[in-house]
Amino acid sequence: MSPKVDAFIVKLDKWQAELSLLRSVILDMGLEEDLKWGSPCYSLEKSNLVILQGFKEYFAILFFKGVLLKDSAKVFSKPGENTQSSRQIRFTHLDDIISQEALIKAYVKEAIEVEKSGAKVTLKKIEEYAVPEEFQRALEEDEALKTAFARLTPGRQRMYLTHFAEAKQEATRIARIEKNKNRILIGKGLGDCICGLSQKMPTCDGSHKHAR
Structure with missing residues (x-):
């Protein structure tokens, strides 16, 4: 657990409990934690895999190479109209994480496998x-x-x-x-x-x- 992320979580005015829980779910996957772009980011051998995000209406976990994942549960959203690579899973309540913990871990596991395979996004x-x-x-x-x-x-x-x-x-x-x-x-x-x-x-x- 990164001290920088600890400090980030403590200062949050919104989604503090939600991002704390989402953080613990991600940490169970054995990834490296750091604060990048002002948000908790998780990597595998220095390659960024996912990052946690908080917005006004929702919070999310963003997969940097989400386009390469199967999205078997059809839960992905595009962060922007022109986004090519990354995809988000969005949440609005703490219960969303609790009910979807297995799904979140399955997606993170797939992201790890994609990274290990060396697959690249064609931009x-x-x-x-x-x-x-x-x-x-x-x-x-x-x-x-x-x-x-x-x-x-x-x-x-x-x-x-x-x-x-x-x-x-x-x-x-x-x-x-x-x-x-x-x-x-x-x-x-x-x-x-x-x-x-x-x-x-x-x-x-x-x-x-x-x-x-």
């Missing part, structure tokens, strides 16, 4: 992603931004394009683009820490805000 190539009109215009008007975006890793480019495209309103898309221009210019991804370290790195414990 769309960055060229296959539509570039929102507003962002395309921003790139054409700002050569430095265009150059900086081209230098980002495909994963970082993918996250930005998805983040911008998910906004339904033009004004929201423009606002997201403006908010993230500086991050792109300095080579930061959407999920990178403002302290200069990637949130994926163990030296960043997620204890401070990561602006998006």
Whole structure:
């Protein structure tokens, strides 16, 4: 049990009992626990398998390679419209965990087996992603931004394009683009820490805000 996760659970205003119970279920599977992206995350030999999430209307366990699981019970939800790899099992009550503990463990066990098999998720190539009109215009008007975006890793480019495209309103898309221009210019991804370290790195414990 990670002390960082202990501290995280204690500070929760919502879903404290629920995430504590879900945490204990996951820990029974023998995975490594750490706090990543500001949430309890569980890995196998340094490969992230699942992460616990709390939202306003529900809490969830997210499987990073959920798309590769069979989902025999048909309980998976997509975190976002354009999500390719990860899948969630969502809950709204403590009793949900109690009644579905065996199912949760079965899914985690399958996730472990998938990871051990070396299976990879085939993601769309960055060229296959539509570039929102507003962002395309921003790139054409700002050569430095265009150059900086081209230098980002495909994963970082993918996250930005998805983040911008998910906004339904033009004004929201423009606002997201403006908010993230500086991050792109300095080579930061959407999920990178403002302290200069990637949130994926163990030296960043997620204890401070990561602006998006």
